Amino acid sequence: MKQKRFEGIKAVLFDIDDTLFPSSEFASLARKNAIRAMIDAGLEASEEEAHKELDKIIEKYDPNYGNHYGLLASKFKCKDKNHVIAAGIWAYHNTKASISPYPNAAKTLIRLREKGYLLAIASEGKSIKQWDKLIRLGLDSLFHRVFVTESGKGGKNSKFYFGIAKKLGIGAENIAMVGDNPKRDIMPAKAAGMKTIRVEQGKRIAEKDDADARISKIEEILEIL
């Protein structure tokens, strides 16, 4: 569909997960591969049983907890528990290490730079982990600035977006935020006075928001900016 162009935008902020790369798909595949590798290494469980336990563990513990596969191994019999844990961690990281961006993500970012926009990341999590994703995606050199807020410190709320505008020295009304998550990317950025672009990708695709524009592929940004 024909998009209405934004006026006066100087900087564009991007979320990372499910905006620049299919994070949910990779996470799901990484868990499947981990379980298969653990069974191959001697975990006495079916894929279904192991998945059911892993889902419970993921629900109960923080993503940064770091011992999901240790806990999973202790729920079943194993020939050698350390072999099983190492196999799970290896398969998980191997899958996560091979992330790649959505088609045309790099090209779109380069085109935006050429058009004179300042590009920045607005992300939540651990700073080095978010940088690691950008590096693996091959996108780390394309951003002028990277802003990461830790979940414990309020996360991606409107204060975070206000802070970014202040640090960039650009009025919020001249900044566009691009993301897939209504609660973290769209609503708080809009509350801070920014223009918002919702990318309809990833696991939150059914969630509603009041974004100023809506795209289904990253390159459609070029119809708006």
Next chain:
Amino acid sequence: MKQKRFEGIKAVLFDIDDTLFPSSEFASLARKNAIRAMIDAGLEASEEEAHKELDKIIEKYDPNYGNHYGLLASKFKCKDKNHVIAAGIWAYHNTKASISPYPNAAKTLIRLREKGYLLAIASEGKSIKQWDKLIRLGLDSLFHRVFVTESGKGGKNSKFYFGIAKKLGIGAENIAMVGDNPKRDIMPAKAAGMKTIRVEQGKRIAEKDDADARISKIEEILEIL
């Protein structure tokens, strides 16, 4: 040269680093790649300056310390410190993730199993880290048992080798230990009553020992066993 065959051997123990794969070479390459990636990400240092600092850090801190690249980044100016650290860690792990065995290692192990030997790993370090190496090398299924001693608990001393003989239920005189390290692999195994095979590979190649046999390539084991 013609080797004298060992008699009565039932089990063969193997060290991992510099015995099954060129560990020292990979570690050195991983550090080089990390420094290059850090400079590319904005570390304001020459490769030489960075190497000099990294060598000091490695000498001062335990290999499991985990923040070598964080410390290195803080020794120089960086555009964005978290970018530089993430780039270093990424390049380091990327290199270390692609380890592969010495030529003919897998074939030799398979041949020894077919000949009826029980194969085990005798390694020092963190158990999951050692298993991770075996998995990445594709050798994890070839060993009947894996014994890992933590450095803090005495490491690879003769008590560790006595313990392995006891756990296997095989007399020490019927066990051969294969390794590159005189102090950790040869002397204590010999003191425990085992037969010893020194592999002349890796960074300790100039160090002396009193091993029962000496080989320069892993497949030469088949001339002894």
